[in-house]
Amino acid sequence: MSILDWIAVLFLFAGSFFFLGTAIGLLRFPDFYTRTHAAGKGDTLSSFLILAACMCYAISHSHDGLGTVLLVLKLLFIANFIGIGSPTATHAIMDAGYETGVTHWHKDKAK
Amino acid sequence: MIWQFDLILLTLVVIFALISLRVKDLMGASIVFGAYSFLMCLIWAGMGAVDVAFTEAAVGAGVSTVFMIATIYNTGRMIKPRPQDMSFKLLMMLVVVITGAFLLTAVNDFPEWGDPYSPVNDHVAAYYLTHSMSDTAVPNVVTSVLADYRSFDTMFETAVVFVALIGIYGIIRRRRKQDDSDSDTDALPPYDPSESLIIRQASRMMVPFMQIFALYVVAHGHHSPGGGFQGGVILGASLILYSMSYNLPTLFKKMTEKWIILLSAIGVLIFSGVGVICMMLGSNFLDYSVLSQILPATDSVMARSHAMLIVEIGVAFTVMCAMVGIYTSLASNGRFDKGL
Numbered sequence: 001m002s003i004l005d006w007i008a009v010l011f012l013f014a015g016s017f018f019f020l021g022t023a024i025g026l027l028r029f030p031d032f033y034t035r036t037h038a039a040g041k042g043d044t045l046s047s048f049l050i051l052a053a054c055m056c057y058a059i060s061h062s063h064d065g066l067g068t069v070l071l072v073l074k075l076l077f078i079a080n081f082i083g084i085g086s087p088t089a090t091h092a093i094m095d096a097g098y099e100t101g102v103t104h105w106h107k108d109k110a111k
Numbered sequence: 112m113i114w115q116f117d118l119i120l121l122t123l124v125v126i127f128a129l130i131s132l133r134v135k136d137l138m139g140a141s142i143v144f145g146a147y148s149f150l151m152c153l154i155w156a157g158m159g160a161v162d163v164a165f166t167e168a169a170v171g172a173g174v175s176t177v178f179m180i181a182t183i184y185n186t187g188r189m190i191k192p193r194p195q196d197m198s199f200k201l202l203m204m205l206v207v208v209i210t211g212a213f214l215l216t217a218v219n220d221f222p223e224w225g226d227p228y229s230p231v232n233d234h235v236a237a238y239y240l241t242h243s244m245s246d247t248a249v250p251n252v253v254t255s256v257l258a259d260y261r262s263f264d265t266m267f268e269t270a271v272v273f274v275a276l277i278g279i280y281g282i283i284r285r286r287r288k289q290d291d292s293d294s295d296t297d298a299l300p301p302y303d304p305s306e307s308l309i310i311r312q313a314s315r316m317m318v319p320f321m322q323i324f325a326l327y328v329v330a331h332g333h334h335s336p337g338g339g340f341q342g343g344v345i346l347g348a349s350l351i352l353y354s355m356s357y358n359l360p361t362l363f364k365k366m367t368e369k370w371i372i373l374l375s376a377i378g379v380l381i382f383s384g385v386g387v388i389c390m391m392l393g394s395n396f397l398d399y400s401v402l403s404q405i406l407p408a409t410d411s412v413m414a415r416s417h418a419m420l421i422v423e424i425g426v427a428f429t430v431m432c433a434m435v436g437i438y439t440s441l442a443s444n445g446r447f448d449k450g451l
Contacts, residue, residue, distance in 0.1 A: 077320075081317065081320075084313050084316055084317055085313070085317065088309060088310055088313035088314075091307070091309050091310065092307070092310055095307055095310075
């Protein structure tokens, strides 16, 4: 395995770790806002990391020059769309919740 | 195909289907249903049917979820339990169990998955696979079967999409004069996302790229997964995103109701018009090879390839307008002035 492969493995593990964090946060946080926050941030970051792993893998394993460049470009575009779309969706959900009066969590209200 | 992965996916599909039936909150049910569609898309992709997976992702997971949410917006979010006697439910269960038993007995008669001697594979499929390149110069066999060998089916599928649009218009379109009694939505509390600058800017960044990608999918369907249906759905989805992030009147400034109906009819007209031109040139309906007489610089093989592109463009028109038309009529409750 080349160095790029090891970097890809590293990225994959980091992405899976943050996905795990997202799932735990989504289940364990106390109210709507904090849960959405966990979903929005963790999801975006871990998608980025896994896409980066895909790029490293593509670079080290395919040998037709232009094809690799196009593949990496497509992955970059996907990353770009996730980067725009996911935080905006999170914002939209949170804003809708705020406008319709979902209450915050307070420490002294905790059971 | 890795069978462990498939097993996990199929189990999850069954679980999601049961959840979406059990959940009382319809909004949650439709989201779960979208997740179900996405898992189905992964299963198709694993089986190598990338075109089907593409359609499932665009239609099942994307647009139909939006349709369901738009319907919930105008009807009601919670299931109201209806008092029914137990005997009716038992009768229904009996019917379902008997039907299911019959279906399960038929499972044994199916051929093995991927069996080369199954009836599907030893009839015409081998001809399509071996002759697609020499007959039509299209490497993606799905496109050549869909738009050339079996274009009769596809033409009527396009007509069905058009008829669905007309049907939905006929059912929920209302005249603007008589609508004083329809503020009856007990659905979602009023919230207007078009007030948010962030959403507007994000959609302004995304919509043009989505449309360019949709055109690429339509035009590149000969060589890669894609085609008129998928591209049309993505075009429709980009317009739906535009109207959601601004509001419906902004969409109608770009694309009025008249154009929606007109363009969807034009799509079917392009498809069947190609067929009629083939007949006029002295061949069978939708036999594209004679088009080489009128298309410049094409032999009879390339004529089939080019005619497929024309036909796919027609499909894309119809599907795009059907998606936008269904969404707008559902979201505005048939009034076409405001909504969602």
